[in-house]
Amino acid sequence: MSKPLLVVIAGPTASGKTNLSIEMAERFGCPILSLDSRQIFRELSIGTAVPTPEEQARAKHYFIHSHSIHDEYSAGKYEVEALAVLSEIYKKHRIAIAVGGSTLYMKAILDGFDEFPDIRPSAAQTVQEWHHKGGLSFWLEKLKILDPEYYEIVDRENPRRVQRALEVCVSSGKSYSSFRTTEPKERDFRAIVFAPELNREVLYRRINQRVDHMIADGLIDEAKEVFDYRDKKSLQTVGYRELFRYFDGEMDLETAISEIKKNTRRYAKRQLTWLRGDERVVWVDFKNKEQIIERIEEILDHQ
Numbered sequence: 001m002s003k004p005l006l007v008v009i010a011g012p013t014a015s016g017k018t019n020l021s022i023e024m025a026e027r028f029g030c031p032i033l034s035l036d037s038r039q040i041f042r043e044l045s046i047g048t049a050v051p052t053p054e055e056q057a058r059a060k061h062y063f064i065h066s067h068s069i070h071d072e073y074s075a076g077k078y079e080v081e082a083l084a085v086l087s088e089i090y091k092k093h094r095i096a097i098a099v100g101g102s103t104l105y106m107k108a109i110l111d112g113f114d115e116f117p118d119i120r121p122s123a124a125q126t127v128q129e130w131h132h133k134g135g136l137s138f139w140l141e142k143l144k145i146l147d148p149e150y151y152e153i154v155d156r157e158n159p160r161r162v163q164r165a166l167e168v169c170v171s172s173g174k175s176y177s178s179f180r181t182t183e184p185k186e187r188d189f190r191a192i193v194f195a196p197e198l199n200r201e202v203l204y205r206r207i208n209q210r211v212d213h214m215i216a217d218g219l220i221d222e223a224k225e226v227f228d229y230r231d232k233k234s235l236q237t238v239g240y241r242e243l244f245r246y247f248d249g250e251m252d253l254e255t256a257i258s259e260i261k262k263n264t265r266r267y268a269k270r271q272l273t274w275l276r277g278d279e280r281v282v283w284v285d286f287k288n289k290e291q292i293i294e295r296i297e298e299i300l301d302h303q
Helices: 017-028 053-058 075-089 103-110 121-146 159-172 200-217 219-229 241-247 253-276 289-301
Strands: 005-009 032-034 095-099 190-196 281-284
Touching (some): 005 017, 005 103, 005 289, 017 032, 017 095, 017 289, 032 075, 075 095, 075 103, 103 253, 190 289, 200 253, 219 241, 281 289
Parallel strands (some): 005 095, 190 281
């Protein structure tokens, strides 16, 4: 018997992934796994664009509000938990849908992670001293020198990712990227990845409109509710960090909203850069659902 199929619907934020994933799940009668590293947290809804209750009712979803911001969670843990869920799904279904914009979670489920070196205390201290000297911007300058390849794709609004990469570089004397290029782990399923062909101006307009809708829907109040936990790793993300700075009086609300839009656009650009480097990605028009269905059925028929 051939391996079951995992259909990954990837792409930048505001590109229409949620709607497409639900329609595909309904078409093939299968559940959906979220590949979003923030939608898993039950305290975050508006700023993470969690599917509405009506959307979730149309298909079974996994990893939506499944954890708390107070949990220590990582892509490595996601890999273990997601593979366990898929194992159960494939006992009843030939196909499953995975959707989300977190390229790290996509890598976790498709390829697994490489073995990274232990971080030497002296290396961690050096990296921390760099932060005291110049903050995140100084870290990024160092990363650009030590690992220009990873610098191009790292989420520059996520200090923990930058810190981790620098610690590996300093500890090992090698680039962080060099530990990310080993052979993917063997999986018990086949995979196809779809990503949207989108005009950049259209995408950026959608992003700006989405941020406006989030503000109107109550993002400011949601950010206030978690403000006391701002140092949590789960809250080091676009949409919340800018509002935290507004609450601290570092900028006015108009500037904070503008920064959310700008940083979301930058994140979308990095998502696309990462996807373009993956040969498995099939670039399609998300509105042409029949083309996508035909491609999936073609794979399922060739067993």
